[in-house]
Every structure is written in structure tokens, then in C-alpha cells.
Amino acid sequence: MMMIKVVLNFKTYAEATGKAALELSRICEEAKDQYDVEMVVVPQTADIHLISENVSIPVYAQHVDGVGFGGYTGSITAASIKAAGARGALINHSERRLKLAEIEASLSACRAEGLSTIVCTNNIATTGAAAALKPDYVAVEPPELIGSGIPVSKADPEVISGSVEAVKKIEPEVGVLCGAGISRGEDLKAALELGSVGVLLASGIIKAEDQKKALEELLSGIRG
Amino acid sequence: MMMIKVVLNFKTYAEATGKAALELSRICEEAKDQYDVEMVVVPQTADIHLISENVSIPVYAQHVDGVGFGGYTGSITAASIKAAGARGALINHSERRLKLAEIEASLSACRAEGLSTIVCTNNIATTGAAAALKPDYVAVEPPELIGSGIPVSKADPEVISGSVEAVKKIEPEVGVLCGAGISRGEDLKAALELGSVGVLLASGIIKAEDQKKALEELLSGIRG
Amino acid sequence: MMMIKVVLNFKTYAEATGKAALELSRICEEAKDQYDVEMVVVPQTADIHLISENVSIPVYAQHVDGVGFGGYTGSITAASIKAAGARGALINHSERRLKLAEIEASLSACRAEGLSTIVCTNNIATTGAAAALKPDYVAVEPPELIGSGIPVSKADPEVISGSVEAVKKIEPEVGVLCGAGISRGEDLKAALELGSVGVLLASGIIKAEDQKKALEELLSGIRG
Amino acid sequence: MMMIKVVLNFKTYAEATGKAALELSRICEEAKDQYDVEMVVVPQTADIHLISENVSIPVYAQHVDGVGFGGYTGSITAASIKAAGARGALINHSERRLKLAEIEASLSACRAEGLSTIVCTNNIATTGAAAALKPDYVAVEPPELIGSGIPVSKADPEVISGSVEAVKKIEPEVGVLCGAGISRGEDLKAALELGSVGVLLASGIIKAEDQKKALEELLSGIRG
Numbered sequence: 001m002m003m004i005k006v007v008l009n010f011k012t013y014a015e016a017t018g019k020a021a022l023e024l025s026r027i028c029e030e031a032k033d034q035y036d037v038e039m040v041v042v043p044q045t046a047d048i049h050l051i052s053e054n055v056s057i058p059v060y061a062q063h064v065d066g067v068g069f070g071g072y073t074g075s076i077t078a079a080s081i082k083a084a085g086a087r088g089a090l091i092n093h094s095e096r097r098l099k100l101a102e103i104e105a106s107l108s109a110c111r112a113e114g115l116s117t118i119v120c121t122n123n124i125a126t127t128g129a130a131a132a133l134k135p136d137y138v139a140v141e142p143p144e145l146i147g148s149g150i151p152v153s154k155a156d157p158e159v160i161s162g163s164v165e166a167v168k169k170i171e172p173e174v175g176v177l178c179g180a181g182i183s184r185g186e187d188l189k190a191a192l193e194l195g196s197v198g199v200l201l202a203s204g205i206i207k208a209e210d211q212k213k214a215l216e217e218l219l220s221g222i223r224g
Numbered sequence: 225m226m227m228i229k230v231v232l233n234f235k236t237y238a239e240a241t242g243k244a245a246l247e248l249s250r251i252c253e254e255a256k257d258q259y260d261v262e263m264v265v266v267p268q269t270a271d272i273h274l275i276s277e278n279v280s281i282p283v284y285a286q287h288v289d290g291v292g293f294g295g296y297t298g299s300i301t302a303a304s305i306k307a308a309g310a311r312g313a314l315i316n317h318s319e320r321r322l323k324l325a326e327i328e329a330s331l332s333a334c335r336a337e338g339l340s341t342i343v344c345t346n347n348i349a350t351t352g353a354a355a356a357l358k359p360d361y362v363a364v365e366p367p368e369l370i371g372s373g374i375p376v377s378k379a380d381p382e383v384i385s386g387s388v389e390a391v392k393k394i395e396p397e398v399g400v401l402c403g404a405g406i407s408r409g410e411d412l413k414a415a416l417e418l419g420s421v422g423v424l425l426a427s428g429i430i431k432a433e434d435q436k437k438a439l440e441e442l443l444s445g446i447r448g
Numbered sequence: 449m450m451m452i453k454v455v456l457n458f459k460t461y462a463e464a465t466g467k468a469a470l471e472l473s474r475i476c477e478e479a480k481d482q483y484d485v486e487m488v489v490v491p492q493t494a495d496i497h498l499i500s501e502n503v504s505i506p507v508y509a510q511h512v513d514g515v516g517f518g519g520y521t522g523s524i525t526a527a528s529i530k531a532a533g534a535r536g537a538l539i540n541h542s543e544r545r546l547k548l549a550e551i552e553a554s555l556s557a558c559r560a561e562g563l564s565t566i567v568c569t570n571n572i573a574t575t576g577a578a579a580a581l582k583p584d585y586v587a588v589e590p591p592e593l594i595g596s597g598i599p600v601s602k603a604d605p606e607v608i609s610g611s612v613e614a615v616k617k618i619e620p621e622v623g624v625l626c627g628a629g630i631s632r633g634e635d636l637k638a639a640l641e642l643g644s645v646g647v648l649l650a651s652g653i654i655k656a657e658d659q660k661k662a663l664e665e666l667l668s669g670i671r672g
Numbered sequence: 673m674m675m676i677k678v679v680l681n682f683k684t685y686a687e688a689t690g691k692a693a694l695e696l697s698r699i700c701e702e703a704k705d706q707y708d709v710e711m712v713v714v715p716q717t718a719d720i721h722l723i724s725e726n727v728s729i730p731v732y733a734q735h736v737d738g739v740g741f742g743g744y745t746g747s748i749t750a751a752s753i754k755a756a757g758a759r760g761a762l763i764n765h766s767e768r769r770l771k772l773a774e775i776e777a778s779l780s781a782c783r784a785e786g787l788s789t790i791v792c793t794n795n796i797a798t799t800g801a802a803a804a805l806k807p808d809y810v811a812v813e814p815p816e817l818i819g820s821g822i823p824v825s826k827a828d829p830e831v832i833s834g835s836v837e838a839v840k841k842i843e844p845e846v847g848v849l850c851g852a853g854i855s856r857g858e859d860l861k862a863a864l865e866l867g868s869v870g871v872l873l874a875s876g877i878i879k880a881e882d883q884k885k886a887l888e889e890l891l892s893g894i895r896g
Contacts (some may be wrong), residue, residue, distance in 0.1 A: 014293040018307025045307035046285075049273040061270075062297030069238040071371050071427070074320030076269060076300075083242025084270035096298030097771040100764060100801060120772050127886040129772060132842055133797055141258060147295050169806060170842055190421030203295070206706050316548060323545040324577060325570050346549050349581055353548060355574040356618060394580060394618055462741040468757025471687070493748060494733075494756035497721040509718075511746030517686040519819055519875070522735030524748075524770030525719060531690025532718035544746030595743055 005198030006188075007136070008215075009039040009046075009062065011088065013206045021047045022054055027212045029055045029168025035219040037082050038198070042090055055090060058087040060116070063096045064107025078109040080119075088116030090117065094143045104133055118177060118200070128166035131174045138167060139200040141179035145149060147203045152180040153190035164195035183214065185221025186200065189190060192222075228402060229361070229422030230412075231264040231342065232439075233286065233314065234271075238432045246272045246278055251436045253279045261289060261441040262422070266314055269300050275307025284312040284340070287320045290329025302333040312340030315359065319368045328357055341423070342401060348383060352390035355398045362391060365403035365423040371427045377414035378403040388419035407438065409445025416446075453585070453625060453671060454636075455566065455647030456512065458495075461654045469495045470502055475660045483667040485645070490538055499531025507563070508536040509554045511544045512567075514553025516564065523603040526557040529561035536564030539583065542591045552581055558659045566625060566648070572607060576614035578654050586615060586647040589627035595651045599629040612643035631662065633669025640670075675850060676894060677809070677870030678860075679790065680887075681713040681734065681762065682719075685878045693719045699728045699884045706889040710870070714762055717748050719800030724757025724765055732760040732788070737767045738777025745881040763807065766815045773814040776805055790849060790872070796831060800838035803846045810839060811872040813851035819875045825862035836867035855886065858894025864894075 004151045008028060010016035014022050021043045032039035052059040065075040081089065091106045092098045098106065103119060106144040106185050110117045121127040122143050130138045140163040145152050152159060164176050175198070178191035183204025191196070191199050208214030228392045232252060233238035241247050256263035266384045267275050276283040280429050289299040290333065290335045294408060304329040315330045316322045322330065327343060334341045345351040346367050364387040369376050388400050399422070402415035407428025425442070434440030458464035458475060464472050464558055469491045480487035489500050490508045500507040500662060513523040530536065539554045540546045552568060558565045565583040569575040570591050573655065578586045586613040593600050612624050623646070626639035633654025649666070656662030680700055682688035688696050693715045704711035714732045715723050724731040737747040753761065763778045764770045770778065775791060782789045789807040793799040794815050802810045812835040817824050824831060836848050847870070850863035855876025863871055874889070880886030 009297060011431040012291065012293055012296040012299055012301045017304050044304040045269040046272055046304040048270055067236065069236055073233060073317040074321055075236055077236045080241050080268040080270040093297040095296055095772055098774060099769040100772045100798050104797050105770060116768055125805055129801040131806050134802040164867050166744060206694050321547040321549055324540060324548045324551060324574050325545055328549060328573050349552050353577040356580050357573055397539040446548050457745055459748055460739065460741055460744040460749045463754050492750040492752040493717040494720055497717055515684065517684055520684040520767055521681060521765040523684055525684045528716040528718040541745040543744055546851050
């Protein structure tokens with residue numbers, strides 16, 4: 001059985017920037033040892049080096065541009081995040097949407113550096129399109145539910161099951177992650193039952209009064 | 225007398241990524257001790273932490289988004305680069321142009337974090353507009369000369385003197401840097417004579433067969 | 449005395465698209481004859497030709513790209529809107545923000561075709577920057593008030609008076625228009641008293657139950 | 673047998689703007705009567721109304737934004753181009769690339785207005801992704817060949833046959849058009865033999881000394 005993938009996007013939250021980002025990463029590392037999951041942290045680009053030097057769990061970038069070496073001032077290249085210790089990247093997050101050709105170029109750049117890839121999408125149609133580009137994962141997140149606290153697995157379960165189906169038809173090797181509004185154990189459980197192989201988390205954990213407790217409560221859903 | 229500012233933009237060149245970026249920063253640090261200049265290195269975002277931990281000269285980011293803490297996945301925030309050790313940033317480089325409102329928001333974000341700011345512009349008119357936003361510096365670079373090896377101080381000296389004049393009229397506290405095609409000591413000297421207070425360098429040094437030698441040859445122009 | 453400029457942005461409202469756009473333009477034409485104002489209509493690009501063929505008041509485009517003749521598929525060029533009958537354009541509206549260099553290029557393209565220009569801005573700082581580029585007008589609109597029904601002249605009068613002052617300092621030939629939330633005669637009157645030379649309107653008129661009545665009520669404020 | 677689709681993109685060429693756009697459309701209309709093809713003209717948005725009032729062949733827009741009625745100043749909506757007489761649209765042309773979610777939204781908007789859709793792509797991978805979104809057509813154009821005069825059917829035939837294959841696997845109802853560098857009858861013939869159902873043309877015809885002759889020479893390839 002494939003291990004469940006739990007991806008925590010730090011966004012640009014104060015509670016997950018600089019030293020706070022390192023502390024949160026350590027909480028995730030501990031949780032990973034307690035629960036039988038693949039735990040991934042996704043800090044801001046400037047925090048990748050500090051975190052990957054200090055924790056053993058995989059660190060992903062929040063964004064990678066589809067450009068290589070050269071005159072691309074301000075871009076985030078696959079080579080630079082790899083050098084800083086990243087092992088993968090989110091691509092096309094709803095807060096950092098990319099052009100279709102850029103998604104493809106970013107995927108190629110990540111593959112060339114041996115980085116894992118998660119392409120974020122907003123509905124069933126774009127999930128199918130993203131799957132055709134053969135990332136390792138697609139993470140479907142209806143934008144209106146992001147940061148809402150309303151789990152997609154409850155508000156719109158068809159978008160998950162429909163995405164799983166679309167991916168199966170177009171590129172069955174691609175795993176489907178489920179995002180948007182996931183914060184409790186039961187949400188995670190429901191997401192897995194709908195056919196996803198993991199979840200993409202953010203505010204539900206990061207903005208929690210007690211991040212550690214919130215993460216453990218969520219992960220306990222796996223055993224439920 | 226104000227110290228001459230020499231800013232080296234690493235772009236995403238292979239010769240200035242990861243470990244190579246650190247080595248190049250050390251070369252800059254040594255050069256700074258030899259010549260009476262303010263030397264600034266501008267690596268990729270993922271390299272800021274490694275470099276600022278290991279060299280004493282100022283490290284700037286290549287780009288800062290005009291957003292703060294929150295749901296801004298993939299953005300490069302002023303707080304994150306500050307936490308990683310940066311002391312300033314380029315904004316609106318010709319390879320990473322921003323909307324007018326974004327430039328203003330990015331400047332505000334940098335000021336709130338105590339970061340120095342250099343807004344890049346492409347001609348006299350945009351230099352005047354940028355100066356009105358009160359960055360610490362504007363760096364004027366005619367895009368067609370970037371990476372050309374043809375120094376702007378020779379190809380289009382009026383763009384520098386005209387920029388100096390426009391800034392003097394609108395916001396005289398702002399310093400003018402001169403970019404595009406600068407690689408030799410005589411280019412630097414000419415740029416200073418036209419009224420700029422420093423230079424923005426890139427490929428002329430980074431792609432040089434011997435980076436150290438190229439930088440020293442350039443800096444020797446100050447004494448000329 | 450300069451004539452007061454009243455600019456009605458049709459946005460992409462159903463009530464101002466296609467035939468409805470033509471009808472609304474005719475209402476504006478009639479209102480112009482009744483009140484001593486310069487009345488401008490700003491329909492969608494595809495509606496410019498139909499409207500300019502049928503009304504005598506100036507028709508402006510909502511956006512112009514800073515490109516000329518050539519390989520720029522999908523761009524809106526100054527030459528094309530001129531050929532369709534437009535006499536001016538909004539540039540950098542808050543719903544269609546442009547990069548600084550693009551604003552400058554768009555202004556140049558409009559000037560070359562003899563088109564009037566209104567650059568939209570979001571605060572005092574960007575108003576000053578836009579004025580430095582020498583458009584015919586800047587229209588300052590705090591984004592949070594657009595479509596709110598809360599007139600900027602009441603919610604944030606300092607942004608208008610401060611913009612008027614900034615423009616006077618940097619480029620006094622540029623006229624300041626006042627936008628965001630303007631819908632009644634008293635709002636218009638207040639805007640003029642704060643130093644603006646006209647207003648940029650939209651939803652307050654277009655979404656009104658009776659567009660003609662709403663426009664007349666607003667214009668009656670001039671005589672107040 | 674399906675009729676061959678010949679689509680002429682006017683871009684923003686001077687030779688295809690305003691009155692010249694109407695003349696060129698009339699040339700296309702005549703050619704259509706002579707040859708057994710479906711001939712489509714794709715003028716700038718501001719020229720759609722003039723042309724669709726005066727010719728009977730289908731007029732497409734060069735770009736449609738994925739937004740509807742509302743506060744979207746400067747956008748090109750499906751409803752507005754429909755009202756102006758358009759019957760379809762290019763989406764995601766290499767000179768006007770869109771984000772993945774925007775392509776999907778633009779397709780939905782066009783479908784809701786009964787407009788035909790051609791999504792442009794740059795390689796086999798993005799062609800597959802675009803096909804998953806179910807446009808009427810995809811037009812594959814390697815960017816480096818656009819405007820080059822070197823026909824894709826000769827320089828890179830695998831990109832066409834590979835695209836045809838990818839589409840067949842993912843969404844066989846979608847037709848594949850072939851673009852980039854097509855200007856002669858033999859190029860068109862080769863494109864059809866590789867499995868495409870038509871071509872997307874531009875500079876090869878528009879910049880020709882004699883547009884009419886160039887178009888006829890090209891269309892004669894069908895009978896070859």
C-alpha cells in the first residue's frame with residue numbers, strides 16, 4: 001500500500017516564516033515519526049535552506065518557474081531550490097497560477113533536477129489537463145474553499161471523485177491529492193475514501209492555536 | 225563623499241547558483257576590502273540564507289512581491305528575505321517587471337522591514353515615475369543593452385544623464401545607478417561621470433572566464 | 449474655465465454590452481447636451497465601432513496595450529481602437545493593471561495616434577508616479593471603494609486632495625479625475641471641490657434601475 | 673469528409689488593421705468561394721464589428737478572457753465579441769498565453785455563447801493537456817517557428833503527428849490544426865497528410881506582397 005502523503009503549505013503566514021517555519025517543520029517531523037505518513041513541508045523559498053539543513057522530512061518549494069540557467073532575474077529555478085535542499089515543488093497553486101506552457105516547462109525543469117511535482121488545479125477539467133502533463137501528483141482545490149475551514153470532502157465531494165476518475169482515464173500513474181478546507185481527522189479520512197492518496201493542508205494547521213495538536217488531531221484520522 | 229555602490233546581480237546563471245553563488249560572493253567580499261566601494265551581491269532567493277550566513281557584505285534579493293503575511297503561496301515576501309539575511313532588494317528588474325501598484329506595495333513592504341530598495345527602470349520617463357515612489361535607488365537599464373556587452377555609458381549616455389536630471393527634479397534624495405552592458409573599469413568611470421552613484425552588474429562579471437579578475441579590472445576604474 | 453470631464457466606464461456589465469452599450473451611450477449623449485460637461489463613454493473594445501458610428505460624444509477604450517503593429521495576437525493596439533473610432537483610452541485600470549514599462553509604452557502608443565489618455569492609480573504615491581509619465585489625466589481610485597457605493601470623496605477625501613497636490617508638484621499640466629463609489633450629485637460636487645477636474649463613474653450609473661435618471665441626478669450636482 | 677479549416681490570424685499587423693483588415697477579409701471571402709475550404713478570419717477585437725457586418729465568412733476573436741459580466745474593465749468577454757458578430761475565438765495564442773484555469777474559464781464562456789474555440793499550444797504535452805479541456809480545435813505551433821517562414825510540417829513533423837496521436841488518446845473529438853511557418857500549398861498539403869484537419873496562418877499571407885495571390889497559392893495545395 002502506498003503511504004499517505006500529507007503536504008503542509010506554509011504560504012506566507014507569519015506563523016510559518018523564518019524561525020517559526022523551522023519550528024513548525026520540526027513539529028511535522030515529529031508527527032511523521034508517530035503516524036505512518038509521508039509528511040512534506042512547503043515553506044517560502046527563502047526558508048528552504050534553513051529548514052532542509054535542520055529536518056529530515058522532505059522540503060518542497062511553493063513555486064518553480066519554467067526557466068533554467070540564464071538571464072531570468074527574480075525567477076525561482078529548479079536548480080536553485082534543489083541546491084538549497086528541496087526535494088519537490090508545488091506548481092500552479094491557486095495563489096500563484098501559471099500559464100499552461102509555463103506549467104509544462106516547470107515540470108520539465110523539475111524532472112531534470114529529480115524533483116517531485118504536485119500541480120494544483122481548481123476543478124475536474126483542469127485536473128484532467130494537468131494529469132496529461134504527467135506530474136507526480138495533482139492537488140485539486142476549489143478556490144472558493146481555500147482557507148474557508150469548509151472541507152472540500154464535505155462541501156464538494158464530486159470534485160474529488162470526479163478528479164480521481166478523470167486522472168484514471170488520462171494518466172493513471174498520477175496521484176490525486178485533496179486540498180481546500182481540510183483541517184480535521186474526519187476530513188482526511190473522507191478525502192482518502194473518495195480516492196485521493198493524500199492531502200494538501202495550510203491555514204487549518206498553521207493558524208491553529210496549537211499547531212502540533214491540530215496536526216496530530218488531523219493525522220489521527222488515518223487510524224480512525 | 226558617498227561611497228560608490230557596486231551591485232552584482234547573479235540572475236539565474238549556473239556560475240552563480242548554489243555553491244558557485246557562495247564562492248562568487250566571497251570574491252566580492254574580498255574585492256570590497258581592496259577597493260573603497262559598497263559591494264552588494266544579489267543571488268537567487270533560495271541562495272540568500274547560505275550566502276548571508278557566510279559573507280559580511282550586504283545580500284539583496286532579486287525580487288520582492290508587494291504582499292505581506294497571509295495566503296500568498298509562491299510569493300517572495302520582504303519578511304522572508306529579511307529572515308534569511310537579506311538587507312535589500314531589486315524591484316522591477318527588466319526580467320521581472322511589476323505592475324505600478326505592485327512596485328509601490330513592494331517598496332512599502334521593504335521599508336516596513338528596513339530593507340534597502342533599488343527600482344529598475346528602462347528609460348528616462350519610467351525613471352522619473354519610479355523616483356516619485358521614493359526608493360533608495362533607481363537603476364536605469366535600457367533592455368536592449370542588458371547582457372549585450374555594450375556599455376550603456378557609451379551606447380546611450382543621454383539615458384543616464386537624463387535619468388539623473390529627471391530624478392533631481394522629482395525626488396533628489398534618490399540615487400541613480402547605471403546598468404546594462406557595464407563590464408570594464410572605463411564603463412564604470414564613465415557612468416560615474418554622467419552623474420550615477422554606482423552600477424548594476426551581471427553577465428559581464430558572472431560569465432567572465434575569471435570572475436575575480438573581471439571584477440577587479442572593473443573596480444580599478446574607480447581609481448582611474 | 450475648463451469643462452468638467454465625466455467619464456463612464458461600461459466595464460463588462462450586461463447592462464452596457466452590445467446593443468445595451470449603444471443605448472447607454474445615447475443616454476450619455478443626451479445628458480451631455482443638457483449639462484455643460486465633457487461626457488465620455490468607455491465601452492468594451494468590441495463595442496467601440498458600433499458606438500462611435502452612432503453617437504457624437506467621445507468614445508474611449510478601457511485598455512490599450514503598449515505594443516504596435518506586428519506579432520502581438522490578442523493585444524489591443526492604439527491603432528486599432530483609433531480605426532474603430534475611439535478618441536482616447538483608460539490605461540492601468542485597477543481591474544487591468546499594467547507594468548510600469550507597459551504604462552509608459554501604452555501612453556507613447558496613444559500619443560502617436562493622437563488619443564487622449566487617462567491613467568488610473570490606486571493611491572497618492574502611484575498618482576505621483578503616473579503623473580511623471582505625462583498622461584492627459586490621472587484617475588485616482590482606492591480599489592477597496594470601487595463598486596462599493598461609498599464615494600471616495602467622503603470615505604477618503606485626503607486621497608484626492610493629496611493626489612491633486614502630488615500632481616501639481618510633479619507635472620501640473622496633468623488633470624486629476626476622481627473615481628470609486630461616485631454616484632450622486634453631491635459626490636461629484638465634493639470631488640470637484642477637492643481639486644479634481646472630473647469623475648470616473650461605473651456601477652453607480654450602469655447598475656442603476658434607471659440609468660438616465662441616475663446620470664441626470666449625478667450631473668445636477670454641477671449646478672448645485 | 674470534414675471540410676478543411678483555414679484560419680488566418682491578422683495579429684496586429686498594419687496590413688490587417690482597420691480598413692486593411694476589411695479588404696483582407698474580402699479577399700478571404702472570395703478565396704473561400706473558389707476553394708472547398710472553411711475560411712476563418714481573425715482580426716483584432718476592435719475590427720470584429722466592421723468585418724462581420726461586411727463579410728459572410730466566420731470572424732473569430734484573437735483572444736477571449738475567462739470572465740463574464742461584471743467588474744472586469746479591459747477584458748474581452750465572449751458576450752461582447754458575440755454581440756459584435758464573432759463566431760469563435762483563438763484562446764492561448766503563443767503571443768497571448770493564458771493560465772491553465774483561465775483557458776478553462778475562457779472555453780466555458782465561449783461555449784455558453786455558442787462560440788467555436790481553438791486553443792493554441794506549443795508542443796505535444798500541452799496539446800494533450802489542452803485537448804483534455806475539450807475545445808473544438810487545438811492548434812499546435814512551436815513558438816520558435818512562428819513568423820519564421822519555416823513550415824512546422826517540414827521542420828518538426830513529429831510535433832504534428834505526435835499531437836494528433838495525443839489528442840486521439842485523450843479526446844478524439846478535438847480537431848488538430850497545424851500552425852507556424854505555413855505559407856505555401858505544399859506546406860498545407862504536408863500538414864493534412866500528418867493528420868491535421870486544417871491550418872493556422874498569419875505572416876506568410878498577411879506580409880506577402882500580394883495577399884490574394886499568396887492565399888490562392890496556398891489553397892491550391894488542397895487540390896494538389
